[in-house]
Amino acid sequence: MSTLTTGGPTPVRRKSKAGWNLLGLLVFVTAGFPVYWMLNTAFKPAKDAIDPDPSLLPTGLTLSNFSRALDIADFWGPVGRSLIVSLTVVVIGMVVGMLAALAISRFAFRGRKIVIVGILAVQMIPLVAMIIPVFLLLNDLDQYDKLSGLIITYLTFILPFTVWTLRGFIVNIPRELEEAAMVDGCSRTGAFIRVVFPLLAPGMVATSVYGFIQAWNEYLYALMLLSQKNQTATVWLGNFTTKHGTEYAPMMAGSTMMAVPIVVLFLLVQRKMAAGLTAGAVKG
Numbered sequence: 001m002s003t004l005t006t007g008g009p010t011p012v013r014r015k016s017k018a019g020w021n022l023l024g025l026l027v028f029v030t031a032g033f034p035v036y037w038m039l040n041t042a043f044k045p046a047k048d049a050i051d052p053d054p055s056l057l058p059t060g061l062t063l064s065n066f067s068r069a070l071d072i073a074d075f076w077g078p079v080g081r082s083l084i085v086s087l088t089v090v091v092i093g094m095v096v097g098m099l100a101a102l103a104i105s106r107f108a109f110r111g112r113k114i115v116i117v118g119i120l121a122v123q124m125i126p127l128v129a130m131i132i133p134v135f136l137l138l139n140d141l142d143q144y145d146k147l148s149g150l151i152i153t154y155l156t157f158i159l160p161f162t163v164w165t166l167r168g169f170i171v172n173i174p175r176e177l178e179e180a181a182m183v184d185g186c187s188r189t190g191a192f193i194r195v196v197f198p199l200l201a202p203g204m205v206a207t208s209v210y211g212f213i214q215a216w217n218e219y220l221y222a223l224m225l226l227s228q229k230n231q232t233a234t235v236w237l238g239n240f241t242t243k244h245g246t247e248y249a250p251m252m253a254g255s256t257m258m259a260v261p262i263v264v265l266f267l268l269v270q271r272k273m274a275a276g277l278t279a280g281a282v283k284g
Contacts, residue, residue, distance in 0.1 A: 041252035042066070049249035065253035069240075072250060075257070078236035083261070085147055085232065086215040089154045090208045097162030098204065102192070104163070105170040122160045131224055138225060145227045153221050158211045165210075169203030170196070205269050213262060233258050
C-alpha cells in the first residue's frame with residue numbers, strides 16, 4: 001500500500017531556497033551600502049563625517065551640508081549643462097541608433113557582418129586610450145571647450161551601445177508582422193511606425209535610460225574637454241577637494257543631489273524598463 005506524499009517543498013528545496021535568499025540579501029547589502037553611506041554622510045554634521053571612528057547609524061541630521069555644497073560653487077549651471085548634454089546625446093543616439101539597428105536587422109547588404117563586428121570592436125576600446133586623438137580632433141574642428149564637442153564625443157561610444165542593444169530588440173520582432181501590415185496596404189515606413197515602433201518602445205526606453213546614465217556620469221572627457229566655466233555636474237564635484245583637504249559631508253550632499261535626476265528617471269520609466277529588458281533577453 002503506497003504512502004501519500006505531501007505537495008509541500010522538501011527540506012532540501014527549503015535549504016536551497018534559503019541559500020539563494022541569503023545570497024540575494026548579501027548582494028543587496030553589498031550594492032546598497034555605498035548608497036546608504038552617501039546618504040548617511042550627506043545628512044550628518046560635518047565634524048562627524050571625518051570622525052576616525054564613524055557610526056553606521058546617523059547620530060544627528062542636518063541640512064547644512066546641502067547649503068554648503070551650493071555655496072562652494074555654482075550647482076545649477078553644471079547640472080543644467082549635464083542635462084543638456086545627456087538629453088541631446090540620448091535623442092540623437094536613439095534616432096540614429098534606431099535607424100542603424102533597423103538597417104542591420106532587416107536588410108541584407110554587402111559588409112553587414114563587418115559593420116556588426118566593427119560596432120563590437122569600438123566598444124572594446126578603452127575610453128582613456130582615445131583622449132588625445134579626440135582632443136586633437138575637436139581642437140582642429142574648433143569644438144574644444146564647447147558642449148557640442150562633448151556631445152559629439154559621447155555619441156562615439158554611446159551610439160555603438162545603442163545600435164547593438166536596439167538590434168537585439170528588433171531581431172525579436174517577427175518579420176511576419178511587418179509583412180502582414182504591408183499586405184494590408186501599409187508602406188514599409190507605415191508598417192514600421194504602426195507595428196514595429198510600438199513593440200520597440202520598451203526597448204527604446206531601457207536603452208535610452210542606460211545611455212542617459214552613461215552621459216550623465218561620465219567624468220574623464222568632461223574634465224579634459226571643458227574648462228572650469230563650462231564644467232558638468234560630475235566635474236563640479238571635484239570642487240570639494242581643495243588644498244586644505246576634502247569636505248566629505250558637502251561632497252556627499254552634492255552626490256545626493258546629482259543622483260536625484262537618475263532616481264526620478266527610473267521611477268518614471270521603471271515599468272517600461274522592466275518590459276524592455278525582458279523583451280530583449282531572449283531571441284524569439
